[in-house]
Amino acid sequence: MRRQKKFYAWGYADEDLSADEIKPWEAELAERYRVPGFDVTPAPKPEEITLRKPRVEVPSALQSIVQTDHLTRLEHSYGKAGFDTWRMFMRSVPNPPDAVAFPENEQDIVRVLDWCDSIGAKAIPYGGGSSVVKGIEPQASFDKVVTISMRHMDKILEVDEVSQAARIQGGIYGPAIEDALRNTPLTMRHYMQAYRCSTLGGWIATRSGGHYATLYTHIDDFVESTRMITPAGALETRRLPGSGAGPSPDRMVLGSEGILGIITEAWVRLRMKPTFRSSASVRFKDFFTGAEAVRGITQAGLYPANCRLLEAREALPGIPWINEEAVLVLAFESADHPLDAWMKRALEICADHGGVADQSDPDDANAHRSGAAGAWRNRFIRAPHYGEHAVARGILSSTFETAMTWERVPDFHAKITKITRDTIKRVTGREGTVTCRFTHVYPDGPCLYFTFGGMLDKAKGLEQFMEVLSTCTVATVEHGGTTTHHHAVGRFHRPFYDKQRPELFARALRGAKRELDPKGMMNPGVLIDP
CATH class of the missing domain: 3.30.70.3450 (Alpha-Beta Plaits)
Incomplete structure (x- = not known):
């Protein structure tokens, strides 16, 4: 039986923080932000959230793999960012998917995409749902939406112990990769905070950053070849340790965020388990x-x-x-x-x-x-796990990450820190906090990961949250950094990415999308407009 995730926040429905974790955390924040205590909003229940009726009718040939029930649609409506949890606690889900497909093989994906094409629906690929950038969220402008979950395509298909690689389906979760490799001398060791609730296909589509702080920092360093089902057909790259034959097709798949197709499998590099x-x-x-x-x-x-x-x-x-x-x-x-x-x-x-x-x-x-x-x-x-408890108490708690070359780090850090503090004070009327850490480091510079906090007015908490986060994020680009080092672009970073990305490259990417997704059905609004 599948372990049910929380639809409104991070993690699984059968897990939560203990009272021994919550009490000292509350006390620490009450002292830090000088408040006597917290008014706690209860977590939402599915029946407290009204969803519009599905705008699609599932054909009989697809009813075994397509669901339209309330909880399934609710679970696939948002990602797991702080602003997603805020909206769930507001019981506000105005744009759920109309249906959720669970293909069991590539032919099922083709059938679902053909159905989307025939009814004019948008298709949103879905891995573990851990996006923190609105990467899997239907937009209000979409007339019909079918989310395509890769939940059942979750196997390791081959292991090559000689070349230390494996062919793995895109829907597999992080822990399942290591479980499947347990009886081999090999490991992938691509861990990140979302490891338990994210998938290989999602890592590739969003260019995830793992736990290695140097050398093997992104999923890019693990990918040997990819296979993606697009509306125009299957795109499969040749498995090679390296190649100088023109622009790498894998580089077009990496970071594509579902706008070109659905990553069904990949050969990934493994390594011997450390001793x-x-x-x-x-x-x-x-x-x-x-x-x-x-x-x-x-x-x-x-x-x-x-x-x-x-x-x-x-x-x-x-x-x-x-x-x-x-x-x-x-x-x-x-x-x-x-x-x-x-x-x-x-x-x-x-x-x-x-x-x-x-x-x-x-x-x-x-x-x-x-x-x-x-x-x-x-x-x-x-x-x-603290995210939902912060929202329930009106606590501002979030992060943003960027990267900068070493010679500019002190000045950049000072400017972004000041902007963050000033923005929190301006928006909330209270002093807030901001800290920084390096998560990944390179010979030419680090990834700077900022954490900020404060107290919000619950009546306008989401509005205040978004203003602080957006102001800080745009500042990273305006001062020469990247809008994201490893959290992907999605719909949240899209305005800032537009400022960072060369327009000529955007035109080239639109050309690729026209070839692979002629009708613009795949995850519109992410990275580019068709």
Whole structure:
């Protein structure tokens, strides 16, 4: 039996935070934002939300794989961003899909797309539903909408242990990949915060960023070949370790966000399961001192698996909010060789910048779960579950991420931080908070991941939330960064992406869409207008 997800927030319906997690979190935020307590809005129930009737009639030949019931349509209406949860708590779902298809093979996808074509419906591909950018959300302008869920196309079809790769269907969830590889020496190890509730096809379509902080940062680095069903036919690329034969067709599939077709399977690179690990946490007097150490590590070509620089007040329990320290979570892993030399050199670089290390026992396989690294890891894993509780209490809590080259990081960080603080004060009338961390780092710059918070007026909470988030996001582009490093474009980032993307490239992308999706039925409004 399929485990039911929450339709209104992150995670599964049978899980939630415990009282022991909620109480100290509430107390911490009440003190931080100087409020006596919180009025808690109950989570919505399906029957409290009215959906318009389906505007399509499912033909008898498709009724076994197409559903139009209330809960299924509700579950596929929004993603899992903070603004999605706000709207669910408002019991407002004005534009649900009319039907949801669950194809079991490629021929089913073709049949569903032919049906969409015949009735003039838009088709929205759906993986795990973890989008935080309105990537799977029907627009009000759509007359008819069929969401196509890849839930049943979730198998590993082949494993090539010689070349260390696997052919995997697009609808498989992250944990199922590792479960299927459990009896092999191989692993994919592409983890992200949405790992449990997202799919391989979704990762490829949105160019997801995984847990590797260096070298293998995006799903791009794992893809060997792809297969996509488009309204014009099947597009399958040749499986190769590399090729210089013209522009890569896989690069057109990667990041296509459902506007060209549905990713049904891919060959992805695997690696041997790591047997050697070395981890440490390093304290720095402030964030920019730590940033210089991180730059030194990345430019030394050491390629740690984890190299995340965090503001201590964001990452560690019990740190006063006025504390300016930063902590670097550092880890190396290998299936081939000990890592002492790599860690030693990285810590030397940290020491050159005043970093004080707390290195783990090299023989402790669970060292990454303890100390500063463990505290951050636990907060990171549990963080999405707090989203619905923040909304229920009128707490402003969200993030945005971008990237910048090293020489511009201090100025860029200062400007974006100030804009965020000023915007929260202007919109809410209260002081808010903003912190930053590096999630991925490159020799030429980091991904800066900002977290902001404050208190909203519940009566206009969604409006205030969107104004803060939009203002901060557009600022990242106006000051030279990217609108997103790994969260995809979707419909939320689309206005900012339009400012970032060269117009001539947009015209070329429209040309590709005309060839693969002649009638413009696939996920309109994402990336480009047809």
